Amino acid sequence: MPSPPSLSGLPVPDFLRGPAEDIVRALDAQVPADAKKQLLRAQYTSAIGLRLAFFLSQGVLSSRVSGGSNVDGVAAAAAIAKAVLDPSPRARVADEDSNLGNIVSNAASGEALTDAEAAEVNQFLSQHLAEIVNLFRVELEHLENGTYKFPYDLNPATAPAEQWNPADVFAIARDTLADQSSVSARRDAKNGQELLDTFAPDPERYPAYYLQNFHYQTDGWLSKDSARLYDFQVETLFLGSADTMRRQALPFVAEWMRGRDESSTKLLDVASGTGRFLTFVRDNYPGLQCTALELSPHYLEAVRKNNARFEGGPGSLTLVEANCEAMPFPDASFDAVTNVYLFHEMPREARRNAAREFARVLKPGGKLFFVDSAQVGDGRALGMEKAFDQALERFPQFNHEPYYKDYSVTDLKALFGEFGLEYDDSTVAWVSKCWSFTKKEESREDAAPSAMSEASAESAVSDEAAAEKVPEAAGEESSAEAAPVAEAAAEAAVEPDAVLYEFDADEDAAAKEPEAGAGAE
Ligand SMILES: C[S@@+](CC[C@H](N)C(=O)[O-])C[C@H]1O[C@@H](n2cnc3c(N)ncnc32)[C@H](O)[C@@H]1O
16 A cells, blocks of 8 residues: 655645654554545546646647647547546447547548548547556556555645646646647648757767757757747647656666665666656655756756755755766766656667667666657557557657657667666556666676766766756757857857766767768668
């Protein structure tokens, strides 16, 4: 069963905290286990139900702004309700009798679908909606078993204020929708490389593959606005399930952490984005010594903000602005590396460099917990191979994901295995997959040579004070429109004294970089 409710994160005066915790524990001991279970279920299903309904409405609005295929929110909600009521929706295929209305009746071009086409699309979407419901069912089981804590952001008492404040929610929903017309214009023009008009690819700063408008997003990864809208956009795309898909790594982390001392455990989160995943790890293991590595200074600043809730706690966070293909850390310096949703946005060679680096910085016996898209064939285990592989095919076309197709058939066991990372296990959660690997004990001598110099390794800083050197408005000065090509990359970086580690690519890595504009593999 889950642990008793915690007061951490709640605004309780310090002198009352101890007695209040004693009272909570005493009350908790009096509540029958079954009642606790019902309470947890009610809390989770209401929070997730609200989240699902909210992001579904955003998806419907967004499809209206995009103009093309209009999503019928009522039909989609009916399909979700049906999956919720069905005790085992997984393998069910919606038949004509159970079709509660077509979710989509236009093609992306805006043309009306024939009845047969609409029924096929409806079946495809219904299966995916059922799988989202299933994803939440699995998470609820983990919460009931106490595998990890009730997510802090699903509880209005512990969530960041802006997440439940109607004015803030309205503002971000409005700005995301406003941005949607630019996203749609880029999609219509198939223009996913707008950044190359402004930024010159530079292997020592931003490689060509990085300078893309993935998902046709405005400014790619390189603006404060992009970092502000990113989580909302991703949750809209996945109907509020993106965090739950990230959290499928937590059961692996929980198993590994059992009996470990948090304060002497070093965890590196590579390509943290806005740091959402890290917040869930730290909420469960507040004593960890964490490092977040990101290539975008704007996203790194979001990591800092999202993790501010843990400041003053027992653990630490170090922020590092660098390319994960050549990380500025000594060999064998981390107990665990986590990496979420990165590899599908990297070309093959960059993925290899990153895999080599993950292995290099891990201690022998250390763990890699890796989450990314599910791959071709993974739908078989879910009983929906066709709907699954169709989704994997359609997603990159719709979203400007030039490396996705190649990623979706990449043999990750072989890729990580080449560098001494042995496969442990994996789980598939809707369209994502989590993998666990262990660095072989004997692989240390075989590890690839370090990409960093001894000197820069020694200058590594790993405490909260260092993290705080990243300024409040990191990168605020940078503007994709304003910066001239030659200076743009430099301007986009955080102030030099705030950069904890300088990215120092070696000659070999530079030679492997693709030519400017060489986007797709
Ligand atoms: C799709 S997002 C995933 C972010 C985050 N892990 C999440 O769960 O949402 C990819 C992130 O990887 C970062 N990134 C891409 N290539 C990188 C590289 N070579 N080195 C470091 N970060 C990189 C981007 O800046 C972006 O924040």
